[in-house]
Amino acid sequence: MRIQWLIVLVFAIATPLSRGQTPVAVKQVAAPASDIESGLVRLPDAADLVVRSHSLMLPVELEHDRGGWSWSMPISVRTASAARIAFLPSVDGFWETELVAIPAASEQAVAEGARASWDSLPWTTSGRSFVCLQTPDGRQGSWRAAIHSSGPIDGYVVIDDGSGVELSTSVGSLVTLSGHPIRLHSSFSDGYSVRSIVAEIVGPDGTKQVQAPDVERSDVVFTPRAAGRYTVRVTAVGVDARGERVMLSTQHLIHAEQPAPMLGRVRAQVLGDGGIELGFAPDPSGRRTIVAAEVWGERNGEPVAVCWLSRVCGSDRSLVLDPRWIAYAGVDPATLELRNLRVHDVGSMVPIEVVERAEIGAIEIELPAVVGEPTADMLRGRSARMVASELPESVNRSVLPGHRLMLVHGYCTDANPFPTGHFSGDLAVFEDFGQSRSHDAFALEMLAQSAPMKSFGVVGHSQGGMGALHLLTFYWSGLDWARGERLIQTVGAPYQGTALAGNAAVLGDLFGFGCGVNDSMTYAGSAAWLSTIPSWARAEVWYWTTAFEDHVFVYDYCNIITDLLLSDPDDGVIERSAGQLVGGHSMGHTSGWCHTAGMRDPAQCTDAVRNAEMNARAKR
Amino acid sequence: MKHCSFIFGMIVGLAPLAYGADACGGVGVAIPDDSLPGVVVPIVVDAPGELIDAVTVDLDITHPWVGDLVVTLESPGGVVVSLLDRAGIPNTGFPGVFGCGGRDVLASFVDDASQDAETMCSTTAVPVISGLVAPGSLLSAMDGGLADGVWLLTLSDRSAYDAGTLNSVCLQITTMPACSVDFTGDGELDIFDVFAFLDAFNAMDPGADFTGDTLYDIFDVFAFLDAFNAGCA
Numbered sequence: 001m002r003i004q005w006l007i008v009l010v011f012a013i014a015t016p017l018s019r020g021q022t023p024v025a026v027k028q029v030a031a032p033a034s035d036i037e038s039g040l041v042r043l044p045d046a047a048d049l050v051v052r053s054h055s056l057m058l059p060v061e062l063e064h065d066r067g068g069w070s071w072s073m074p075i076s077v078r079t080a081s082a083a084r085i086a087f088l089p090s091v092d093g094f095w096e097t098e099l100v101a102i103p104a105a106s107e108q109a110v111a112e113g114a115r116a117s118w119d120s121l122p123w124t125t126s127g128r129s130f131v132c133l134q135t136p137d138g139r140q141g142s143w144r145a146a147i148h149s150s151g152p153i154d155g156y157v158v159i160d161d162g163s164g165v166e167l168s169t170s171v172g173s174l175v176t177l178s179g180h181p182i183r184l185h186s187s188f189s190d191g192y193s194v195r196s197i198v199a200e201i202v203g204p205d206g207t208k209q210v211q212a213p214d215v216e217r218s219d220v221v222f223t224p225r226a227a228g229r230y231t232v233r234v235t236a237v238g239v240d241a242r243g244e245r246v247m248l249s250t251q252h253l254i255h256a257e258q259p260a261p262m263l264g265r266v267r268a269q270v271l272g273d274g275g276i277e278l279g280f281a282p283d284p285s286g287r288r289t290i291v292a293a294e295v296w297g298e299r300n301g302e303p304v305a306v307c308w309l310s311r312v313c314g315s316d317r318s319l320v321l322d323p324r325w326i327a328y329a330g331v332d333p334a335t336l337e338l339r340n341l342r343v344h345d346v347g348s349m350v351p352i353e354v355v356e357r358a359e360i361g362a363i364e365i366e367l368p369a370v371v372g373e374p375t376a377d378m379l380r381g382r383s384a385r386m387v388a389s390e391l392p393e394s395v396n397r398s399v400l401p402g403h404r405l406m407l408v409h410g411y412c413t414d415a416n417p418f419p420t421g422h423f424s425g426d427l428a429v430f431e432d433f434g435q436s437r438s439h440d441a442f443a444l445e446m447l448a449q450s451a452p453m454k455s456f457g458v459v460g461h462s463q464g465g466m467g468a469l470h471l472l473t474f475y476w477s478g479l480d481w482a483r484g485e486r487l488i489q490t491v492g493a494p495y496q497g498t499a500l501a502g503n504a505a506v507l508g509d510l511f512g513f514g515c516g517v518n519d520s521m522t523y524a525g526s527a528a529w530l531s532t533i534p535s536w537a538r539a540e541v542w543y544w545t546t547a548f549e550d551h552v553f554v555y556d557y558c559n560i561i562t563d564l565l566l567s568d569p570d571d572g573v574i575e576r577s578a579g580q581l582v583g584g585h586s587m588g589h590t591s592g593w594c595h596t597a598g599m600r601d602p603a604q605c606t607d608a609v610r611n612a613e614m615n616a617r618a619k620r
Numbered sequence: 621m622k623h624c625s626f627i628f629g630m631i632v633g634l635a636p637l638a639y640g641a642d643a644c645g646g647v648g649v650a651i652p653d654d655s656l657p658g659v660v661v662p663i664v665v666d667a668p669g670e671l672i673d674a675v676t677v678d679l680d681i682t683h684p685w686v687g688d689l690v691v692t693l694e695s696p697g698g699v700v701v702s703l704l705d706r707a708g709i710p711n712t713g714f715p716g717v718f719g720c721g722g723r724d725v726l727a728s729f730v731d732d733a734s735q736d737a738e739t740m741c742s743t744t745a746v747p748v749i750s751g752l753v754a755p756g757s758l759l760s761a762m763d764g765g766l767a768d769g770v771w772l773l774t775l776s777d778r779s780a781y782d783a784g785t786l787n788s789v790c791l792q793i794t795t796m797p798a799c800s801v802d803f804t805g806d807g808e809l810d811i812f813d814v815f816a817f818l819d820a821f822n823a824m825d826p827g828a829d830f831t832g833d834t835l836y837d838i839f840d841v842f843a844f845l846d847a848f849n850a851g852c853a
Contacts, residue, residue, distance in 0.1 A: 025713020376744040386713050402781050454685065454718045454781060476714045480743050481721030483684075 021388040024447065025476040026312045028320045028381030031534030032374050033305035033329065036294050040583060041308045041534055042340060043174060043351060044527045047185070050168040051499060051523060053250045055160040055564045057233065057506065060089075062152050069153070072146035074102070077135055078244065081162035085145045086132040086561045088121065088507065089155035095147050099133040102142040114143075119560045120598060121507065122500070122573055132560045135162075156507060158564045165190045167248035169234050172219075174528050175351050178227040178256045184220040184234060192238030192246055194218040199235075202506075204228025224256035229517060231505045251565075253505040255348040255519045260287060263317065263353060266338060268363045276321040276363060278309075278338070286315040288389065288440075289352065290474070290532055293341040295321060297331025304331050307374075310532055312346060312440075312474050314387045322378050327370045336360040347438040348519050349528040379536045380480070389444055403455045403482070403620040404428040408446065410462025410492075412436055412515035417461050417596065417603060422611035425620065428456060430464065436516035439529055440474075442467030447477050455481035457619035458488045461605050462573070462595070463521065465493030465543065466529070469581075473537040484619030486585075487540040491604050492595050494574035495543070495581040497526030503565045523578070530582075538583030542617075545579035546571045546593035546604040558594035558601060571595040571604060641667040641767050644678075644790040651683065651775045653783035658690070658776030663791060665696070667767040670795035675759045677703060677729040677791055681775075683784025686748055687719020687741075690776040693791075695762040696769025702756030703729050706778060707737045707749065715741045718779060722748025729755040764807060767795045799852030801844060803827075809851060817844050 035041045062069035077083045089095040099114035114133040121130060135143055145157065165188060172183035186197055199211045199220040204227075211220050224230055232252040239245050264281035271277050280291070292310035296303055307325040311318075326333050341355040371378070407418045408430040416429045432445050446467055450456050455478040458468040468488045472479045479487060498521055505517040519525045547569035548558045557563035558572030569576045573595035580586065593604040605611075646661040677693055691704040708719035715721060724747035727737075733752035742748055773789050802809060803816035820828035821844075824836045830843035 023713070025716075377742060380743065382714060382742070451717065454716075454779070455721060476716060478716065481685075481716065 021390055023386035024389045024444065026385055026387045027474055027476060028385070029310045029473060029534060030322065030325065030374075030379050030381065031308040031536070032379075033307060035535050036305045036308050038535075040538075041292070041294075041310075041531055043342065043354065043531050046172055046174050046524070047170050049174075049523045049527050050170045051250045051252060051502060052166045052168050052567060053248055053499070053565070054164060054166050054567070055158050055249070056235070056247050057156055057158050057249045057251060057503065057565075058235075060147065060155050060157055062147065062149055062154065064152070069149040069151060070147060072144055073157075073159075075099075075143045075145055075159060075161055077140050077143060077162055079140065079162050079164065080138045081164065082135045082137050082139075082555060083143060083162045084132055084134045084160045084560070084564060086130055086158040086564055087147065087155070088130050088157065088561075089149075089153050091153045092128055094149045094151055094153040095155065096149065097131055097133060098146050098148075099135065100144055100146070101135075101139070102144055117560045121561055122504075122559060122596065130561060132564075134555065137555070158561065160564045161246070163190075163246055165192055165238065165246045165248065167234075167236055167238070167250055169250040169252065171252065171254060171524060174524055175354060176224070176254055176256050177259050177350075177352065178224050179259070181221050181223045182254060182256070184232065184252070186218060186220075186234055186236050186250070188236070188238035188246070188248075190240070192240045195237045195239045195245070197234065197236045200233045202231045204230065224254075227256050227258040229505070229519060230254045230256060231502070233506050251499075251502040251506040253502045253517055253519050253522050255350050255525070257345050257348055257350040257352055260285075260289065260343060260352045263291075263341065263343060263355060263358075266358050266360050268360050270363060270365055271320070274323055274365075274368070276323060276365065277318050278321060278360065279316075279318040282315050282317060283313075284315060286388065288346040288387065289313050289317065290344040290346050290349075291317050291319060291342070292344070292532055293319060293338040293358075295325065296337050296339050297326065297329060297333070298335035299329065299331045304329055306331055306336070307378075308534065311385070312387050317343070320381065322381070323365055324368050324371050324378055325374070326365075327367045328374060330370070333365055333367065334362055336363070344528060344532065346440045349439075349525050349532075351528060379534070390441075402426045402453055404453050404457075405615070405618045405620050406430055406446070406450065406453075406456045406458050408458055408460040408464030408468060409433075410460075410464050411518055411521065413462075413596070417605035418459060418611065419606055419608075422608055423459070423615045425615075428453065434515055436518045437463075437467075438518075438520045439463070439466045439470040442520075443471035443475065446471050447475055450478050453478045455479070455483065455620065457482045457484060457486070458490075459611075459614050459618060460488065460490045460493065462492050462494065463518075465490030465541070466495060466520070469533060469537060469541055470529075472540060473533055482619035485617045486542045486614075487619045488542070489614045489618060490541065490543045491607075491610065492546060492571055492574055492579065493543055493581075494521055494578050495526065495530065495584075496578040497521050497523040498574045498578055499523070499565055499567075500562060500573055501525075526578075535583045538581055539585075541581055541584035542587050543579070543581055543584050544587045544604075544610060545574070545576045545589045546595075547576055547589065547591055548572070548594060548599075548601050549592040556600075558599040572599045640795055641665050641670065641793040642790060643771070643793075644788055646773060646786045646789040649775075649786040651681070651689070651777050651784045651786060653777050654780040655777055658774055659786075661773040661775070661786065661789060663771040663773060663789065665767055665769060665771055665791065665793060667793070667795055669798040669800075670767045671798050672762050672765050672767045672793060673796045674731075674794040675762055675791060677755070677759070677789065679703065679725050679727055679729065679789055680787040681725040681784055682787055683725065683777075683782065684723050685718070685721050685779070685782035686723070686725055687715070687721060688777045688779040688782055689725075689784070690774075690778055692774045693759075694772040694774070695765050696767070696771060697762070697765035699762045699765055701759050701761055704737055704749070705756045708741050715743075720748060722746070725749040727751060727753040729753050729759065731755065731759050766798070766805070767793050800830075801848045802852060809848060813848065
C-alpha cells in the first residue's frame with residue numbers, strides 16, 4: 001500500500017503543471033443504479049429546458065423628430081392585469097418617458113394615468129435606477145409608450161402587456177460546439193401560433209447577426225464560428241384564432257465550446273488495489289473536464305445498470321470502477337459496457353462529447369464479496385488522484401485551523417449578506433466579492449479559502465449553494481470531515497438556473513457588468529451541471545426559497561424590472577421553481593423576503609429566525 | 621514463567637503466558653490537545669531474564685481526529701517504535717492537509733498486518749483505524765532486547781481543536797529465555813562475561829549460584845564454565 005501512495009505522490013509531483021496551477025485532490029465519484037433509473041445523473045432532454053418569457057425586450061433607437069429625439073410604441077391591454085414597461089436608457093437622465101391611454105383626452109385617462117416606480121437592475125453596473133410605468137389595474141384598451149430625449153440616447157424597453165401569454169424557446173441540444181449548428185425552437189402559449197420570428201445573435205467578439213427564418217421553419221439556426229459566449233435575443237410575433245397579436249422575446253446565453261479530442265476506445269486495466277481503471281484517449285491540452293458514464297452489465301442475460309461514475313480530469317481522462325459495484329449488481333464482469341459516456345467542460349458544463357455506448361472488453365478480475373449497501377468509499381472513492389487547477393489565491397485566509405461554519409455569499413456581491421451576529425461559534429466568512437465564476441471556479445475558491453480549516457459546514461446564499469455542492473461532489477475538502485446535522489444549508493440558490501442569466505447577458509452589452517456574465521446559471525448550464533450531481537451529494541443540502549409578500553389587490557414584486565423577466569413567484573433574482581433541488585431537503589418557501597438588500601422586501605439572508613435554525617443545525 | 625504487572629494500579633488484565641508477557645495500562649488517560657510532548661504512559665512488564673521475541677500492541681483510543689496523533693512505544697532497552705504518525709500525513713490530496721479526520725482507534729499493531737494506518741482513512745468508518753494494523757516502523761526492531769522493565773507509550777496530539785483519551789493499551793510480548801551466562805547482557809559470550817561472573821561470585825550475588833544450592837563454591841564456577849562453553853542457543 002505504501003508503494004502505491006508513493007507512486008501516486010511521485011506522479012503528482014512529476015505531472016507538469018502550468019504556471020499558476022496547483023494540484024487539487026479529486027474524488028472518483030459514483031452513484032448507485034437508482035440514480036440512473038431516476039434520471040438524476042442523465043443529461044436532460046434539451047427540449048425540456050425552456051426559457052419562458054411573458055415580456056418583450058426591445059432595443060430602442062430614438063428617431064430625430066422636430067428638433068428632438070423620440071420613440072413610441074402602441075401597447076394593447078386586453079386583460080384585467082396591468083401592463084408594465086421598464087425604460088432602460090444607456091445613459092442616465094436623458095429619457096423623458098410616458099405611458100398614456102389612447103385617446104388621452106378623457107378625464108378618466110388623466111385621472112388613472114400610469115403609475116411610475118423606480119428600481120435597479122441587478123447584476124448590471126450598480127448605482128442606477130430605472131423607471132417602470134404601469135397602467136392602472138383593470139384599465140383595458142390602447143396605450144402608447146413614448147420616449148422623448150434631447151439626444152440620440154439608445155437603450156432598451158421591457159414590456160409586459162399583462163396578457164399572460166408566454167413565449168417559450170429551447171435550444172435543440174445541450175451539445176453546443178463551435179463549428180456546429182445550434183437550433184432554437186420557439187412556440188407560444190394560449191393558442192397563439194408563431195407568425196414571425198427574428199433572432200439577434202451577438203458573438204464573443206461583439207459581431208452581430210440577425211436571422212429572420214421563414215414562418216414555415218420557425219426555428220432559428222446559427223453556427224458559431226468561434227468558441228465563446230453568444231447572446232441570442234429571439235423576438236417572435238404570435239397570433240391567435242381571433243387575429244389578436246402578441247410580441248414577446250426570450251433572451252439566451254449560449255456557450256459554444258471548443259471540441260475536444262474524441263474519447264476513443266475504452267482501455268480497461270485492473271489496478272493494484274483491485275479497482276478497474278477505464279482509460280480514454282488523453283487530451284494533450286490538459287483542459288479540465290468532467291468525464292461521466294453509466295456502467296451496465298448483464299444479469300441472467302438482461303441488461304442491468306451497475307453504477308454511474310464521474311471525475312474531474314485533466315489530460316489523463318479515466319474513471320475507476322470499484323469492483324464492489326459489480327458484485328453488488330450481480331452482473332457478469334465479461335458483459336460490462338459504458339452507456340451515455342460524456343465529457344463536459346468543467347467551466348461551462350457544456351457536454352463536449354456524448355457517446356451512447358462503449359464496450360469495455362474482457363477483464364480478468366476476482367470479484368469481492370457482495371456488499372449489503374453501497375458504502376461511502378464506493379460513492380466518493382478514496383482516491384488520491386490530483387488534477388492541476390488554477391486554485392485561486394485566498395483573500396481571507398484564517399489564522400488557525402478549526403471546525404468552522406463558513407458563510408458563503410453568491411454571485412457578484414460586494415459584501416457578506418448574512419449578519420454574522422446571527423451565527424455563533426467558529427465562523428469563517430467567504431470573501432470573493434465582485435466576481436463571476438463558474439460553479440467549478442467558485443468551488444475551487446472555497447477550497448482555497450477553507451485550506452486552513454480542518455473541517456467546515458456551509459451556510460450559502462445564491463451561487464454559494466451550488467459552489468458548495470460542487471465542491472462536496474468533486475473535490476476532497478474540509479466539507480468531507482464536518483460533523484453535526486446539516487452540511488450545506490442554502491437560501492435563494494438557483495439550482496436550476498435563472499432566466500436573468502440570459503437577460504442580463506443581453507442587457508450587459510449595453511449596461512456593462514461589474515462581474516461579467518455567468519453561463520453556469522442559465523437553465524441549460526444548470527441542468528447540465530445538475531446531471532453530474534449524484535443523490536448522495538444532494539442529500540447533504542437543506543435549502544429555502546423565498547418570494548415577495550403577495551398583498552391582495554396590489555401588484556407585488558421584489559424588483560419591478562426583474563419581475564418583468566421572471567415568472568412568479570420569485571425573489572427578484574430566482575424563481576421558486578428554479579430554486580428546487582431534487583434529492584435535497586426542501587425547507588420550504590416563505591413570503592416577504594427578497595434576494596438581496598435594496599429590493600422591496602427585506603433581504604432573505606437577514607431572516608433571524610432562519611439564521612438561528614441554520615446556525616443551530618449546522619455541521620462544522 | 622510468571623509475569624505481568626504494571627504501575628499506577630491500573631491493572632486491566634494479567635494473562636500469564638508461556639514464554640510471553642502481557643501488560644496493560646493507560647485506562648482513561650487524557651491526551652493533551654496540541655501538545656508536542658504529549659503524555660507518556662509507563663507500563664511495567666515483569667519478565668526477568670526474558671528477551672523480546674515479538675510484540676503486539678493493542679490500542680484503544682477515543683479521538684475525533686486521528687490524524688492529530690503521534691504514538692510511539694519505547695522498550696526498556698530504549699528502542700523506540702512508531703505506531704501512528706499523523707495518519708494521512710504527508711498526503712497526496714486525500715484525506716487532506718490535516719491528515720485523517722476519522723474517529724477513534726481500536727487496533728492491534730503487528731508487523732505482518734496487511735493494513736497500513738496511513739492509507740485506511742475513511743469518512744464514515746468508526747473506529748477509523750481498526751483490526752490488525754501495521755505500525756509506522758517495525759516492532760521487530762525491539763526483538764532480542766530485555767522485556768523486563770518499564771515500557772513507555774507516548775501519545776502526542778499535534779494539532780489543535782480535537783482532543784482524545786487513551787482508553788487502554790495492552791502489550792502482548794512473546795519472549796524467550798535470556799542466556800544465563802551472558803552476564804553482561806550484551807548478547808555475546810566473551811571474556812567479559814567471565815569477569816562479570818567472577819565479580820558476582822565474589823560478591824555472592826544470587827545470579828552466581830549456578831548450582832542453586834545457596835552455596836558459593838567451586839562447583840558454581842565449574843557449572844558456569846560448562847554452560848559458557850556450551851554457549852547459548
